[in-house]
Amino acid sequence: MIRLVAAILLALLVYAAPAQAAPRVAALTPFSASTITRLGVRPVVVGQTLGGTDQYLASLRNVPVIPLSHPLGPNMEQLATYNASIVLSSKTWQRGTPAMRRLGMKVYESDPSSIAAVGHETRAIGKILGRTRAANALATKIENDVRAAQQGIKRRPRVLVILGVGRTPYAMLANSWGGDVVAKAGGQLLTQGLRAPSGIARISDEIVVQRNPDIIIAVPHGNPGAINRLAQYYRSNPNWRNTRAVKNNRVYVATGNQLLQPYPGVAATIRSVRAKFLKNY
Incomplete structure (x- = not known):
């Protein structure tokens, strides 16, 4: 009997103990x-x-x-x-x-x-x-x-993902967040020979033309007030007019944050990239 009472009292104490506060x-x-x-x-x-x-x-x-x-x-x-x-x-x-x-x-x-x-x-x-x-x-x-x-990828187009810092293009490599997302979505990154620990390598418009991507995904980066202006520039950059991407109207601009920094909802980002840019369902 004494043991039973002790067990009940212990259970009540545990039950009544305040929950641990969430850390700040x-x-x-x-x-x-x-x-x-x-x-x-x-x-x-x-x-x-x-x-x-x-x-x-x-x-x-x-x-x-x-x-x-x-x-x-x-x-x-x-x-x-x-x-x-x-x-x-x-x-x-x-x-x-x-x-x-x-x-x-x-x-x-x-x-x-x-x-x-x-x-x-x-x-x-x-x-x-x-x-x-x-x-x-x-x-x-x-x-x-x-x-x-990643299921059901039907095509793997050749892609350049370009971080536009102002009007200066940088290629997003496979070791960048945006590059990895596009690669996992089925894009073939045209970044052979480019190296950068940060995952971002400065290139020129001439390199973009030489690599001749099927698709260009431009990610403008700058002050918030300049993003819309930069987006318009990259949509109609005359220096890229001889690429397959421009000729086939496959230049896209991503003005959000999904290719710049990681999020837990990365599966939704992969689906978005496939549907909006790669069109490989």
Whole structure:
């Protein structure tokens, strides 16, 4: 009888124990912000994105946004006002990591550089937040969705994915996020011989013409007020008029953020690229 009473009291104590509070997380990348939201943790602040917030979950739209600048990332005094205990950053801002840690924040550089790394990074974030089971389930779903999005590829057109920094073209290589997405969607990247640790190699309009792609996907990058003007420039760039892409009206402009930075919803991005640009269903 005594043992039974003790067991009941223990069960009541466990049941009545307060749930562990969610950590206060600053998510500096779109991937980490979107991932932790899917795991049930709302960030206290998110980092400014490169090309808009079109891939963000609707629930993140009212979260404060902190500007990021090279080489440190956020302004440390501004970041400190959000009282974050954990910062999910990336290698892009690693020079700012020591300063964040001096402020008492735990910093993790967790951002995938390829589609293959999405599952691993999702599980890593789950471990950091103590949400391992949910992260494993999310990672498995993402991986299954990516495989499904790649089914039934009927054509593999020759593609140049061009990051337009102002009017200067850069080829997005296979080791860039955008290049990897297009390759996984069935595009043959015309980047042979080009190398860059960043995944972005400066080229010229002459190189674009020489490589003569079937399809050009241009991703304008600049100040928000200049994007529409840049998009129009790349849609009608006269220097590319002798390419197959121009002659067949296969120059596309992606003004959103889906080819610039990783997101958990990459399967939807693959489907979008296939439907809008590659047309290989």
